[in-house]
Amino acid sequence: MxxxxxxxxxxxxxxxxxxxxxxVHSAVQRHTRAVGSDAKTLSDTWRQKQLEYSWVLSLCGRYTAFWTLTERALDYALARHPNVDPSLRPALLEAYRRxxxxxxxxxxxxxxxxxxxxxxxxxxxxxxxxxxxxxxxxxxxxxxxxxxxxxxxxxxxxxxxxxxxxxxxxxxxxxxxxxxxxxxxxxxxxxxxxxxxxxxxxxxxxxxxxxxxxxxxxxxxxxxx
Missing domain, CATH: 3.40.50.1000 (HAD superfamily/HAD-like)
Structure with a gap:
C-alpha cells in the first residue's frame, strides 16, 4: 500500500x-418491513436527535451516557412517526447495539x-x-x-x-x-x-x-x- x-x-x-x-442506519434497515414507509425518516430523526442531545448537554455542562441519549432519541423519533409501531422499540435498540x-x-x-x-x-x-x-x-x-x-x-x-x-x-x-x-x-x-x-x-x-x-x-x- x-x-x-x-x-x-x-x-x-x-x-x-x-x-x-x-x-447508524443499519438498525432501522434490519426492520424496514416492520417499520414501513417511514423507515428512512425515522432513522434520520433518531440520529439527528441523538446528536442534538449530546450537543445541548455539553453546552449546559452536563453529561449523560450516550446509550441513554440513544434511547431518548428513539422515543422522540417514534413520537414523531406515529404510524410506526412503538412495540418495535426493543428490537430497534437491540439492533443499534449491533x-x-x-x-x-x-x-x-x-x-x-x-x-x-x-x-x-x-x-x-x-x-x-x-x-x-x-x-x-x-x-x-x-x-x-x-x-x-x-x-x-x-x-x-x-x-x-x-x-x-x-x-x-x-x-x-x-x-x-x-x-x-x-x-x-x-x-x-x-x-x-x-x-x-x-x-x-x-x-x-x-x-x-x-x-x-x-x-x-x-x-x-x-x-x-
Missing part, C-alpha cells in the same frame, strides 16, 4: 465510530496497521455500548484502542474529549489523523489540531470553511492506494 500525503508523518489514525466505521460495519472497514484497519500506524476509535458512545458494537462487528482485533468520551465527561467537539486520544495512544496531536463522516466532528478535530479527514459518503455540501479537512474522501478505501 502506498500512503496518501495526509498520512505522511502520522503515527496514529483515529476514527469516529458511529457513521464512520459503523452504519450495528453493521461498512464493508471496507476491516481491510482498511489492517492495511493501516501493516504500515506501522496505530488505529483507534474515539467515540461519543459510552464504554458498554462501544464494546458491544465493536465486538459484534468483529473489529476488536483490528484496533489498538477503543476510546469512549466517558472519562472526559463531555462530548465531542470539546477539546477535553479529543484529549483522550493522544493521551492514551502516546502520540502527538500533529501526529494523529482523525477520520470522521460527521462534518461537525471534522471541524472539532481541525480546531483541536488533529489532521482531519472527512468521509463524505453521501455527497453532502461542505460546512465550517474555517475548519476544513485536509482531505475529503467518499469511502475509507481512499485511505489505501
Amino acid at each position: 502506498s500512503t496518501p500525503d495526509f498520512l505522511a508523518g502520522a503515527r496514529a489514525v483515529v476514527f469516529d465510530a458511529y457513521g464512520t466505521l459503523l452504519d 450495528l453493521d460495519a461498512y464493508p471496507e472497514v476491516p481491510a482498511t484497519l489492517d492495511a493501516l496497521q501493516a504500515v506501522g500506524l496505530k488505529t483507534a476509535i474515539l467515540s461519543n458512545g459510552d464504554t458498554a455500548m462501544l464494546d458491544m458494537a465493536v465486538r459484534s462487528a468483529a473489529l476488536h482485533d483490528h484496533l489498538d484502542a477503543v476510546l469512549s468520551v466517558d472519562p472526559a465527561g463531555i462530548y465531542k467537539t470539546s477539546p477535553r474529549a479529543y484529549d483522550l486520544a493522544p493521551e492514551r495512544l502516546g502520540v502527538g496531536i500533529r501526529e494523529t489523523v482523525f477520520v470522521s463522516s460527521n462534518r461537525w466532528d471534522v471541524a472539532g478535530a481541525a480546531a483541536y489540531g488533529f489532521t482531519p479527514v472527512w468521509v463524505n459518503r453521501t455527497g453532502q455540501p461542505d460546512e465550517y470553511p474555517d475548519l476544513a479537512p485536509v482531505q475529503v474522501i467518499d469511502s475509507l478505501n481512499a485511505l489505501l492506494r
Whole structure:
C-alpha cells in the first residue's frame, strides 16, 4: 500500500465510530418491513436527535451516557412517526447495539496497521455500548484502542474529549489523523489540531470553511492506494 500525503508523518489514525466505521442506519434497515414507509425518516430523526442531545448537554455542562441519549432519541423519533409501531422499540435498540460495519472497514484497519500506524476509535458512545458494537462487528482485533468520551465527561467537539486520544495512544496531536463522516466532528478535530479527514459518503455540501479537512474522501478505501 502506498500512503496518501495526509498520512505522511502520522503515527496514529483515529476514527469516529458511529457513521464512520459503523452504519447508524443499519438498525432501522434490519426492520424496514416492520417499520414501513417511514423507515428512512425515522432513522434520520433518531440520529439527528441523538446528536442534538449530546450537543445541548455539553453546552449546559452536563453529561449523560450516550446509550441513554440513544434511547431518548428513539422515543422522540417514534413520537414523531406515529404510524410506526412503538412495540418495535426493543428490537430497534437491540439492533443499534449491533450495528453493521461498512464493508471496507476491516481491510482498511489492517492495511493501516501493516504500515506501522496505530488505529483507534474515539467515540461519543459510552464504554458498554462501544464494546458491544465493536465486538459484534468483529473489529476488536483490528484496533489498538477503543476510546469512549466517558472519562472526559463531555462530548465531542470539546477539546477535553479529543484529549483522550493522544493521551492514551502516546502520540502527538500533529501526529494523529482523525477520520470522521460527521462534518461537525471534522471541524472539532481541525480546531483541536488533529489532521482531519472527512468521509463524505453521501455527497453532502461542505460546512465550517474555517475548519476544513485536509482531505475529503467518499469511502475509507481512499485511505489505501
